[in-house]
Amino acid sequence: xxxxxxxxxxxxxxxxxxxxxxxxxxxxxxxxxxxxxxxxxxxxxxxxxxxxxxxxxxxxxxxxxxxxxxxxxxxxxxxxxxxxxxxxxxxxxxxxxxxxxxxxxxxxxxxxxxxxxxxxxxxxxxxxxxxxxxxxxxxxxxxxxxxxxxxxxxxxxxxxxxxxxxxxxxxxxxxxxxxxxxxxxxxxxxxxxxxxxxxx
Amino acid sequence: xxxxxxxxxxxxxxxxxxxxxxxxxxxxxxxxxxxxxxxxxxxxxxxxxxxxxxxxxxxxxxxxxxxxxxxxxxxxxxxxxxxxxxxxxxxxxxxxxxxxxxxxxxxxxxxxxxxxxxxxxxxxxxxxxxxxxxxxxxxxxxxxxxxxxxxxxxxxxxxxxxxxxxxxxxxxxxxxxxxxxxxxxxxxxxxxxxxxxxxxxxxxxxxxxxxxxxxxxxxxxxxxxxxxxxxxxxxxxxxxxxxxxxxxxxxxxxxxxxxxxxxxxxxxxxxxxxxxxxxxxxxxxxxxxxxxxxxxxxxxxxxxxxxxxxxxxxxxxxxxxxxxxxxxxxxxxxxxxxxxxxxxxxxxxxxx
Amino acid sequence: xxxxxxxxxxxxxxxxxxxxxxxxxxxxxxxxxxxxxxxxxxxxxxxxxxxxxxxxxxxxxxxxxxxxxxxxxxxxxxxxxxxxxxxxxxxxxxxxxxxxxxxxxxxxxxxxxxxxxxxxxxxxxxxxxxxxxxxxxxxxxxxxxxxxxxxxxxxxxxxxxxxxxxxxxxxxxxxxxxxxxxxxxxxxxxxxxxxxxxxxxxxxxxxxxxxxxxxxxxxxxxxxxxxxxxxxxxxxxxxxxxxxxxxxxxxxxxxxxxxxxxxxxxxxxxxxxxxxxxxxxxxxxxxxxxxxxxxxxxxxxxxxxxxxxxxxxxxxxxxxxxxxxxxxxxxxxxxxxxxxxxxxxxxxxxxxxxxxxxxxxxxxxxxxxxxxxxxxxxxxxxxxxxxxxxxxxxxxxxxxxxxxxxxxxxxxxxxxxxxxxxx
Numbered sequence: 001x002x003x004x005x006x007x008x009x010x011x012x013x014x015x016x017x018x019x020x021x022x023x024x025x026x027x028x029x030x031x032x033x034x035x036x037x038x039x040x041x042x043x044x045x046x047x048x049x050x051x052x053x054x055x056x057x058x059x060x061x062x063x064x065x066x067x068x069x070x071x072x073x074x075x076x077x078x079x080x081x082x083x084x085x086x087x088x089x090x091x092x093x094x095x096x097x098x099x100x101x102x103x104x105x106x107x108x109x110x111x112x113x114x115x116x117x118x119x120x121x122x123x124x125x126x127x128x129x130x131x132x133x134x135x136x137x138x139x140x141x142x143x144x145x146x147x148x149x150x151x152x153x154x155x156x157x158x159x160x161x162x163x164x165x166x167x168x169x170x171x172x173x174x175x176x177x178x179x180x181x182x183x184x185x186x187x188x189x190x191x192x193x194x195x196x197x198x199x200x
Numbered sequence: 201x202x203x204x205x206x207x208x209x210x211x212x213x214x215x216x217x218x219x220x221x222x223x224x225x226x227x228x229x230x231x232x233x234x235x236x237x238x239x240x241x242x243x244x245x246x247x248x249x250x251x252x253x254x255x256x257x258x259x260x261x262x263x264x265x266x267x268x269x270x271x272x273x274x275x276x277x278x279x280x281x282x283x284x285x286x287x288x289x290x291x292x293x294x295x296x297x298x299x300x301x302x303x304x305x306x307x308x309x310x311x312x313x314x315x316x317x318x319x320x321x322x323x324x325x326x327x328x329x330x331x332x333x334x335x336x337x338x339x340x341x342x343x344x345x346x347x348x349x350x351x352x353x354x355x356x357x358x359x360x361x362x363x364x365x366x367x368x369x370x371x372x373x374x375x376x377x378x379x380x381x382x383x384x385x386x387x388x389x390x391x392x393x394x395x396x397x398x399x400x401x402x403x404x405x406x407x408x409x410x411x412x413x414x415x416x417x418x419x420x421x422x423x424x425x426x427x428x429x430x431x432x433x434x435x436x437x438x439x440x441x442x443x444x445x446x447x448x449x450x451x452x453x454x455x456x457x458x459x460x461x462x463x464x465x466x467x468x469x470x471x472x473x474x475x476x477x478x479x480x481x482x483x484x485x486x487x488x489x490x491x492x493x494x495x496x497x498x499x500x501x502x503x504x505x506x507x508x509x510x511x512x513x514x515x516x517x518x519x520x521x522x523x524x525x526x527x528x529x530x531x532x533x534x535x536x537x538x539x540x541x542x543x544x545x546x547x548x549x550x551x552x
Numbered sequence: 553x554x555x556x557x558x559x560x561x562x563x564x565x566x567x568x569x570x571x572x573x574x575x576x577x578x579x580x581x582x583x584x585x586x587x588x589x590x591x592x593x594x595x596x597x598x599x600x601x602x603x604x605x606x607x608x609x610x611x612x613x614x615x616x617x618x619x620x621x622x623x624x625x626x627x628x629x630x631x632x633x634x635x636x637x638x639x640x641x642x643x644x645x646x647x648x649x650x651x652x653x654x655x656x657x658x659x660x661x662x663x664x665x666x667x668x669x670x671x672x673x674x675x676x677x678x679x680x681x682x683x684x685x686x687x688x689x690x691x692x693x694x695x696x697x698x699x700x701x702x703x704x705x706x707x708x709x710x711x712x713x714x715x716x717x718x719x720x721x722x723x724x725x726x727x728x729x730x731x732x733x734x735x736x737x738x739x740x741x742x743x744x745x746x747x748x749x750x751x752x753x754x755x756x757x758x759x760x761x762x763x764x765x766x767x768x769x770x771x772x773x774x775x776x777x778x779x780x781x782x783x784x785x786x787x788x789x790x791x792x793x794x795x796x797x798x799x800x801x802x803x804x805x806x807x808x809x810x811x812x813x814x815x816x817x818x819x820x821x822x823x824x825x826x827x828x829x830x831x832x833x834x835x836x837x838x839x840x841x842x843x844x845x846x847x848x849x850x851x852x853x854x855x856x857x858x859x860x861x862x863x864x865x866x867x868x869x870x871x872x873x874x875x876x877x878x879x880x881x882x883x884x885x886x887x888x889x890x891x892x893x894x895x896x897x898x899x900x901x902x903x904x905x906x907x908x909x910x911x912x913x914x915x916x917x918x919x920x921x922x923x924x925x926x927x928x929x930x931x932x933x934x935x936x937x938x939x940x941x942x943x944x945x946x947x948x949x950x951x952x953x954x955x956x957x958x959x960x961x962x963x964x965x966x967x968x969x970x971x972x973x974x975x
Contacts, residue, residue, distance in 0.1 A: 019558070019725045026556035026727055034725040059690075059823030061720050062910045287749045289619060290758075300759035310749040312622050313758030314645050318615035321607065325574060325619025325627070326749060328603040332573045332625055338751055356615060359608030 001054040002150055002200050003064045007083050008073030008137075011043040016163060017071070017137030018049035021144065023159035024151040025053040030200075033058045046081050053150060055200055067091060068198065069148060071140050073123070075104050090114055092198065094143050096136045098122040116192030119147055121179050130178065131171040142176030146183035149197035153180050244434045245277045252279040252308060254288070259306035260298040264467025266457030266474060267295055267372040269431045271343065274370050274455065277438040279309065281445035282339045287312070287326050291319035291344030291353055294379040295372060317352035319344045320360035323367040331366070339445060340366065346373045346387035349454075350414045357414075361421035361450045368444045368451040371414065374459035382462040386412050389482070390534070391527050392514045394462070399517035408530060415486075418452040422491035425451040430485055431458070432474035436497060440487065456483045464513020476508040481535035484542045496542040505532045553730050559691035559721045562728040563656060564589025566695040568599040569736040570702045572628040572654075573743075574620035575604045576613040580635040581668045582718035583658035587630050610635035614642035614655070621651040622757055624748035626702065629653065632718055633660035633674045640678065647682030647773065649758060652705030652712070652743070654698065655683075659819065659870075660718040661905040665956040669906020670718040671870040672819065675847070676879045682773050684712040684780055685848040686800065687818040691721050691728050696799030697845075699731065700787050703740050707783060708776055715847075717820040719906070731795055739794050777849040784846050802851040803844045805858060807833060811840030813918060814862040814895070816855075816884055818844045821868060821902070821909055828914045839918060844880070855887040862895045866921050868914070868932075870903040877929045898925060902932035938962050 004021060008014035015036040022034035030053055037048035050064045069092040070083065077083055084106075087093070093113060097120050101107040110118035121143040123136030131138075138160050145153045156176050161169045187193040245251050254275035261268040279286050290296045290313045299306040300313065314322045323342035330338045342360075344353055349371040360367055376394050377383040383396040390408040393399040397406040418426040424447045429437040437455065444451040458465060458473040465473055477483035478497065482505060485497035506528060509515040518525040539545050555562070563586050567575075575594065577587035594604040603620075607613045610631050617627040631639065636657060646653050657675055661667040675685055684704060688694035694716045701712040716722060747755060761769055781802065788800035798804070806826050808814055815825055822843040832839050842858050844851075859865050865888070867881040876882070881899035888894045898921040903909045913933050920926070938959055946952040 022725050023556045031727055032556065032725075035720070036723055058726070059826050060911070061717075061820045061824045063908050065910065285751050287623065287751065296758075297760055300756055302759045302761040302765060305756035305759060307756045308754060310751055310754040311756045311758075312619070312749055313756075314615060314618050314622075314649070315641055318611060318618075318642060321612040321615035322619035322622075324605065324607075324612075325576070325616035325621070325625075326623040327619075328574045328605060328616065329620040329623035329625035329627075332601055332603050333623075355608060356612050359612050362608070363605070 001052055001058065001060075002068045002148075002198055003066070004051040004053070004069045004071065004144070005064045005067035006049045006051070006071040006073065006137075006140075007077050007081060008047055009043075009077070010045045010047050012047070012073045013135045013137035014047045014073060015049045017073070017141060018051040020138070020156070020159040020163050021051045021141055021151070022053070023162055024141070024145075024155040025051075027155045027158050028151060030054065031056060031058050037063065046077055053200060069144065070094070071144065072096060073136050073140060075099070078104060078106060084109055091117065092147055093118040094140055094147060095120050096123040096140055098125055114196070116187060116190060116196040117147075119143065119183050119186055121182055123175070123179055126175045126178050126182075127172075130175045131168070135172075138172035139175040139179035142178070142180035143183045145176075146180040146187070147196070150200070153177065245280050245438050246273060246434055251276045252284065254279050254286075254307065254309045255299060256306050256308050258304070260301060261294070262459075262461050262467070264458075264460040264470040265294075265298075266431050266459060266470045267345065267374055268298070269470070270372050270437070270455040270457040271295055271370075273431065273434055273437050274343075274441050274453070275309065275341065277441035278339070278341055278368070278445050281442045282337075284309075285338040286310075287330075287338060287340050289314070289319050289323040289326060289340065289342045291342070291348030292316035292379075293345040293348050294374075295343065295345065297379055316348050318356050319348060319353055320367065320369055321356040323369070324360050324363070324365040327366045336366075339368070341368045341370060343370045343372065345378070346371060346375060347377045347385045349373075350386045350412060354414075358417075358421065361418060361423050361452070364423060364449045366448050366450075368441075368453065371452070371454040372457045373454050374457050374462060376459070376462050378459045378462040386410070387414070389531075391518060391525075391531060393517060394514070404517045405514070408527070415452065415454050415488075419488040419491055419493065421450070423450040423452065424448070424490060426488040427453045428456070428483070428485050429453055430456040430474045430478055430483065432456075432471050432478060433485070433497070436485065462514070464516070465511050469511055473508065473511060476503060479503040480505045480508045481539040481544055482508055482531075484538045484544060486542050493542065496544055498546060499539065499544045502539075502545055505535045553732070554727060555730055556725060556727055558585060558723060558725045559694060559716070559728070560585030560658075560723065561589050562691055562695050562730060563698060563716065563722075564593060565730050566698045567628055567654075567656075568593040569731060569733055570628075570654075570699060570740055571599070571601070571626065572702075573602055573625035574617065574627045575602060576607050576616040576620075576627070576629040577604065578607050578610050578613045578629075578631070578635065580610070580632045582660060582670075582722045583630045583632040583635070583656065585722060586656055586658065590628070610639040611642055614639040614646060614653070617653045617655075618642060618646050618649065618651055621646070621653050621745075622649065622747075622749055624743070624745045624750070626706075626743040627651075627653045628655070630656035630658065632658040633662055633668075636674045636678055637662065640681075643678050643681045643683065646711045650709040650746070652702075652709055652745075654701045654705055655711065655713050656698070657713050657715045658718040658722045659715050667905040668718075670720050671904045671906070672715070673871045673904075675713065675715045676871040676873075678713070679848055679879065682710070682777075683848060684708075684710060684777070684784075684846070685715055686712065686784075686845055687715045687847055688717075688721065689820060689822045689843055689845075691724060691726055692797070693799045693845075694721060695728060695730065696791060696795065696797070699736055699740060700791055700800045703787055704780065704783060706743050708780055709746050710773075710776055710780070715819065720820045729797070735794055739791065780849050781846075781851055781854075784849075800845055802846045802854050803842055803858060806841040806843065808840035808842060808858065810838055811862055812838040813840070813864040813866065813922065814859055815839065815841045815866045815868060815918065816844060816859070816880065817841065817868045818847060818880065819870070821870065824909060824911060825868065825914060828911050828918070831911070832915065832918065837918070847880070847883075850883050850887075852887045855884065856891065859884070859888060859895060860891055864898065864921055865895045866898045866900060866918060868900050868902050868909075868917070870901070872901045872929060881929070896925060898930070899928070900930045900932055907933065935963075
């Protein structure tokens with residue numbers, strides 16, 4: 001079982017991101033369970049959503065305390081929430097930012113993860129440019145597909161289309177593809193392409 | 201002289217042959233209206249031998265119960281207006297209790313009692329069921345006393361109004377919780393003695409400046425039809441029920457129904473008190489459509505409120521020791537304000 | 553058809569497949585997505601011949617359903633928590649009148665302090681109201697139970713509450729098989745009321761009943777629930793025959809046959825418990841689970857049979873009666889009452905107001921039951937430090953202020969209002 005925890009703020013599509021990821025996994029014949037951190041969410045408030053992916057039925061209903069992958073949609077959360085709590089030593093980290101890990105003062109944490117397991121993606125920038133709104137969730141799923149290779153980018157695209165049919169979906173798919181390419185390029189640059197894929 | 205005219209007015213001058221006289225239902229001396237002597241078309245539903253008796257005899261109401269009269273008048277009129285395609289929903293209260301002591305029932309139409317405060321909502325459900333079953337010809341009446349309407353059932357009532365559900369809600373207003381032993385409701389008039397507004401202390405009876413007028417609140421919902429009525433005017437009451445049944449959507453009729461037990465009045469005075477409530481301006485009788493008052497029943501013989509108060513023990517403390525409490529004047533002012541507001545007296549023939 | 557959708561949406565689709573004729577909706581978290589879902593299905597024409605009524609309160613929601621049901625229409629509503637309490641009077645009325653209304657309860661805690669998260673306090677508050685109460689373990693079961701619920705309700709002339717864990721199930725997106733309309737139509741016959749309001753055959757419904765008959769009327773309601781003990785498994789079997797999966801029934805065991813310790817629980821927590829059981833079995837513990845689906849009627853005999861051979865029974869429940877203990881544990885105790893040799897019963901309360909129930913805590917709980925059994929109720933993961941401080945603080949000062957707010961302050965690391973206001 002692979003467990004993903006997404007941190008963001010109300011209005012950034014955190015819950016929808018987890019749901020779309022679960023749909024992408026479902027489309028590949030897997031079992032997936034997406035659920036929010038169950039609050040009376042308000043725009044701007046810290047929000048957490050979870051996604052489990054497995055080959056067999058998922059019975060577990062506890063929140064994800066030890067994620068295999070962390071997706072951080074808003075780096076301002078580092079000061080507010082213990083985002084890294086429970087992240088597995090061999091886990092993955094995706095941070096939506098156009099800064100570096102050093103600029104965010106998390107270089108040390110990122111370096112503890114296996115090589116190639118931590119990436120930064122300017123997802124908000126990509127979304128702003130392609131979707132016209134600063135909603136980074138779709139782009140980050142593209143990055144997730146590239147980083148973990150747990151779901152195919154086409155499945156992510158299908159899931160996005162299902163959630164947002166029409167033009168909005170198409171723009172978000174483009175954002176996911178660009179983020180996917182961005183991460184893939186980072187991996188090639190770092191010489192870690194294809195030696196980091198996650199397993200269920 | 202025809203027997204009809206004779207019955208109408210024994211004191212009138214004899215008519216010339218061929219001359220007709222306009223019949224007045226307000227008949228000095230007998231006060232009988234809706235009788236079987238007038239033209240068939242003018243007769244009340246109650247005067248008809250084939251009235252449905254929706255609320256039939258054998259029930260356990262007190263002698264002189266205004267509510268029992270009001271309910272039978274209203275439902276028989278509605279039964280006739282709908283060809284018998286009628287379902288009644290009843291709030292908890294006197295009417296419910298005295299009509300259905302298990303395993304007996306006085307209701308000759310389909311009748312459902314659920315709770316005290318939800319008659320309007322239950323009626324909404326019945327109407328919805330009829331609509332979805334393609335039986336929109338079957339109409340729904342919700343009915344309750346003033347407690348079940350103006351107090352505990354008020355939220356459901358307002359919701360039914362606001363949604364404009366196809367329900368006629370009839371409130372039998374006896375101005376208190378009579379079923380539980382005469383306690384105050386938000387329809388209890390000022391100064392009236394009840395078990396929870398006893399006639400003791402500096403300000404005996406119900407407090408001035410409290411209470412609410414649900415008919416006015418109903419008007420404020422801009423529902424298609426609102427009316428007040430009285431068991432003292434059968435023709436007016438029946439006409440209003442028939443009119444209400446000709447309209448789709450939320451409708452509200454509130455009927456003044458004296459309660460001998462709660463008011464401390466003689467059983468034989470029920471109709472007289474209901475009439476005095478109208479003639480004093482104590483209980484304005486009016487109609488409104490879509491948020492506007494369209495008609496008011498004029499006072500025929502304007503009467504001081506004292507005449508209305510004196511036969512009722514609930515107001516006896518206002519006349520203790522032969523001295524009239526100054527608050528009688530406040531009640532008179534209240535009546536005068538009603539008369540002014542609803543135009544209950546035409547000034548040119550104001551005979552007071 | 554397999555779909556990856558939110559539990560609430562799946563339930564809405566299942567409810568629509570049952571062709572309700574009147575739906576009354578009043579929003580309360582976490583039930584909202586269900587009534588929004590059915591509302592959309594009515595508006596977009598998927599669910600035809602249905603009146604969807606936006607009411608002004610939960611009391612009205614169930615009252616409208618009562619009127620509709622009494623007039624012969626298949627009626628549905630949904631609520632949670634405070635909403636259930638607000639309709640409490642109508643809850644009893646619906647069962648007393650024998651009206652087969654189906655209601656989803658998105659299980660949520662009851663305030664004060666106000667709390668929107670999951671536990672079973674709401675369902676427990678109406679456990680004696682004469683409704684059938686069925687608890688769903690998964691969203692698949694939630695879907696399936698609704699279909700069975702309408703059939704049960706209408707066969708028994710008795711309302712059914714389908715209890716679904718708020719957020720944990722209602723807001724979870726997962727793989728759910730939505731049945732075909734044809735199968736649902738074949739499984740669930742049209743509603744044929746035993747009585748209804750009809751001008752062609754006027755009946756008075758809801759008359760006053762005095763001491764001379766009230767006991768008999770109530771006994772017959774109880775008798776109907778005992779009859780339901782037979783119908784619930786029967787309908788679960790015919791459901792399996794048509795839809796090809798196990799859903800519903802009175803209860804079911806998991807690795808229970810040879811278990812020395814049996815856990816009893818209801819709702820979604822059973823999934824987590826199964827994972828814990830698998831882990832403990834690996835370590836050699838002979839532990840199993842009995843998932844209770846039907847809380848009302850309470851399957852005394854079936855539960856007794858299921859538990860009789862165990863040496864320890866641990867009841868894990870998401871509710872308790874203040875001043876008494878866990879309601880489920882109390883009922884389980886009733887099932888074991890007359891056994892000549894009975895297992896030890898351990899009562900644990902967990903997951904109140906949405907507190908997560910992690911596997912680690914369950915591991916510790918089950919082990920503790922063996923080595924260090926406790927008296928009364930055990931509160932899982934109770935923060936004893938906070939409790940101790942608060943008891944100490946309130947003991948010192950008469951005007952000690954609001955407990956809930958002070959505990960939150962403590963947890964946030966702030967100083968509790970130690971001195972309070974001068975009292």
